[in-house]
Amino acid sequence: MVDRVEPQRVVRATPQQLKELRTLTVAVIHPDDSDGRQLTQQLQRIGCKVQAFWPPVQSIGKEMDVVFLAVRPEIINLNMDWAQADDAPTVIAVVNYENPTIVELVLGLEAKAVLPSPVRSFGLLSTLVLARESHKVNRALARRLKKVEAKLLGVRHIADAKAVLMKTHQVSETEAYDVIRDQAMAKRTTTEEVARAIVEAHELLSLSLPSRHSRAE
Amino acid sequence: MVDRDPVRVGVLFSATGVTSTIGLSQLHGALLAIDEINEAGGINGRELVPVQYDPQSNPQRYAQLAEQLIVQDKVNVIFGCYMSSSRKAVIPVIEKWNRLLFYPTLYEGFEYSANVIYTGAAPNQNSVQLAEFMTANFGARVYLIGSDYIYPYESNRIMGELVMQRQGSEKLAERYVALDATEKDFAEIMVDVRNKRPDFIFSTVVGDSTAALYRAYADAGFDPKVLPIGSLTTSEAEISQMEKGLATGHYTSAPYFQSIDSAANQRCLQSLRRRMGESCVPNLCWEASYFQMHIFANAMRQSHSDEIADLLPEVLGSEFDAPQGRVRIDPTNHHTCLYPRIGRVNAESQFTIVRQARRSVFPDPYLVTHSLGDWAARLDTLES
Numbered sequence: 001m002v003d004r005v006e007p008q009r010v011v012r013a014t015p016q017q018l019k020e021l022r023t024l025t026v027a028v029i030h031p032d033d034s035d036g037r038q039l040t041q042q043l044q045r046i047g048c049k050v051q052a053f054w055p056p057v058q059s060i061g062k063e064m065d066v067v068f069l070a071v072r073p074e075i076i077n078l079n080m081d082w083a084q085a086d087d088a089p090t091v092i093a094v095v096n097y098e099n100p101t102i103v104e105l106v107l108g109l110e111a112k113a114v115l116p117s118p119v120r121s122f123g124l125l126s127t128l129v130l131a132r133e134s135h136k137v138n139r140a141l142a143r144r145l146k147k148v149e150a151k152l153l154g155v156r157h158i159a160d161a162k163a164v165l166m167k168t169h170q171v172s173e174t175e176a177y178d179v180i181r182d183q184a185m186a187k188r189t190t191t192e193e194v195a196r197a198i199v200e201a202h203e204l205l206s207l208s209l210p211s212r213h214s215r216a217e
Numbered sequence: 218m219v220d221r222d223p224v225r226v227g228v229l230f231s232a233t234g235v236t237s238t239i240g241l242s243q244l245h246g247a248l249l250a251i252d253e254i255n256e257a258g259g260i261n262g263r264e265l266v267p268v269q270y271d272p273q274s275n276p277q278r279y280a281q282l283a284e285q286l287i288v289q290d291k292v293n294v295i296f297g298c299y300m301s302s303s304r305k306a307v308i309p310v311i312e313k314w315n316r317l318l319f320y321p322t323l324y325e326g327f328e329y330s331a332n333v334i335y336t337g338a339a340p341n342q343n344s345v346q347l348a349e350f351m352t353a354n355f356g357a358r359v360y361l362i363g364s365d366y367i368y369p370y371e372s373n374r375i376m377g378e379l380v381m382q383r384q385g386s387e388k389l390a391e392r393y394v395a396l397d398a399t400e401k402d403f404a405e406i407m408v409d410v411r412n413k414r415p416d417f418i419f420s421t422v423v424g425d426s427t428a429a430l431y432r433a434y435a436d437a438g439f440d441p442k443v444l445p446i447g448s449l450t451t452s453e454a455e456i457s458q459m460e461k462g463l464a465t466g467h468y469t470s471a472p473y474f475q476s477i478d479s480a481a482n483q484r485c486l487q488s489l490r491r492r493m494g495e496s497c498v499p500n501l502c503w504e505a506s507y508f509q510m511h512i513f514a515n516a517m518r519q520s521h522s523d524e525i526a527d528l529l530p531e532v533l534g535s536e537f538d539a540p541q542g543r544v545r546i547d548p549t550n551h552h553t554c555l556y557p558r559i560g561r562v563n564a565e566s567q568f569t570i571v572r573q574a575r576r577s578v579f580p581d582p583y584l585v586t587h588s589l590g591d592w593a594a595r596l597d598t599l600e601s
Contacts, residue, residue, distance in 0.1 A: 013378075014585060
């Protein structure tokens with residue numbers, strides 16, 4: 001008899017976020033003062049590749065995984081659109097004021113964590129890991145939501161297409177669906193695509209009927 | 218006018234409590250260095266005077282006494298701490314008053330305080346070498362036993378990950394015992410060891426309970442030739458608390474063993490015996506405690522002040538011919554370049570050194586993922 005008992009997972013596996021620390025490229029957009037130096041030096045101890053920028057840059061290289069950004073009153077008027085891009089790096093705000101103006105800026109940057117000034121070496125690693133993880137989870141959720149929305153739209157198209165076929169060809173719902181599926185197979189595409197084509201064609205044909213009151217795009 | 222006032226420094230090692238054996242040896246290491254420094258004319262003619270207290274292996278006492286040393290005794294530099302819990306208790310005090318702590322103990326890494334100098338090994342200076350040696354010679358099925366606190370948790374994570382890089386590896390168990398565990402606690406674990414039949418045991422048991430672990434192992438009748446214990450914390454001091462021969466055949470990874478055959482080590486051991494007789498058992502933490510005091514004294518000879526702002530620049534980057542070899546304080550992370558070694562306990566309760574680093578290994582306290590076969594971790598074979 002083969003012993004099929006799985007090896008005991010008594011020892012914890014190291015989380016991916018921790019394993020990846022040494023592969024991170026980090027931008028530190030911060031004045032070259034004691035906070036800025038403390039920040040870059042601690043990131044280097046942790047083993048990240050660090051590049052420091054000041055004055056603030058208005059675009060960020062694709063290779064940056066994380067940006068530490070000194071959120072100061074003087075950056076209010078700068079173009080920080082890079083922070084909202086789909087593939088934006090994880091933003092961690094370094095703040096020395098906590099008034100609503102600054103907090104609003106931090107929110108606008110979609111920062112995943114805040115580091116208060118004066119910067120201490122202790123706590124930076126946890127902040128970095130947590131911000132990266134929360135950013136990753138957010139991005140995964142957004143991607144999933146997009147997929148689910150597309151799927152939902154597809155399902156609606158199929159329902160509409162079935163209704164069109166049932167009305168115009170006097171077939172049952174099951175038969176209508178089989179027509180759609182056969183078409184999808186023959187054209188090597190998805191049932192959602194075929195359904196959309198049917199609905200669009202039907203709308204187009206309806207236009208040529210006398211009772212037109214809408215225009216196709 | 219030349220300053221002739223004595224230089225008072227704080228010394229915080231536990232002379233009582235569960236880690237008193239190693240604590241006393243660290244105290245002896247510090248006092249030996251102070252003796253030598255004073256015999257050589259002190260620090261620019263100023264006598265070095267230790268102000269010492271016994272924190273009784275209790276983290277709260279460490280914090281209280283650190284504060285007392287700074288506020289009442291007006292010291293600027295403190296030498297001390299063994300367990301991570303004691304260091305963590307002292308650091309907030311040291312940082313609040315902006316003083317300097319020299320910490321002569323191996324620990325689990327992931328720390329940097331601008332107010333601390335770390336002179337014991339980081340995991341990349343002892344764990345990697347031990348994993349490499351044990352898995353290459355005995356196999357990769359490991360049983361982890363440790364004391365119940367942070368150092369064993371993190372050491373076991375590292376060891377588990379290293380071992381898993383070998384083919385046929387398996388982590389059979391991860392067991393923790395109280396700091397005051399007795400042989401009975403380990404006897405039960407040995408039953409499990411017998412059932413699971415690991416290739417080796419990795420021990421991060423510290424303090425007085427170490428002897429109980431080795432006793433339970435021997436009572437269970439295991440053979441170190443086929444199932445040895447590998448450790449980072451079982452030093453000559455812990456072995457001196459055991460019956461003779463109890464630890465024979467087991468392995469420890471450390472930058473220092475009493476048996477190192479170098480002129481610097483022999484000189485240091487002679488100096489110790491002349492001053493303190495046979496009462497002190499030299500070990501890795503004793504050595505770190507010894508050489509860090511000399512590093513401090515040399516730095517202060519340059520800075521003429523023990524204020525952290527003046528002293529630290531002289532400490533960082535400084536080198537010293539320690540008993541283990543020429544060590545250096547790394548300026549970027551405040552840890553120390555050390556010489557990893559693997560020792561096997563022999564019949565005289567000393568270590569026969571079987572592997573040894575040719576060059577010192579740079580400390581990397583923030584390394585998450587260690588790799589077997591890392592060229593920097595490779596050791597020379599002295600004996601197989």
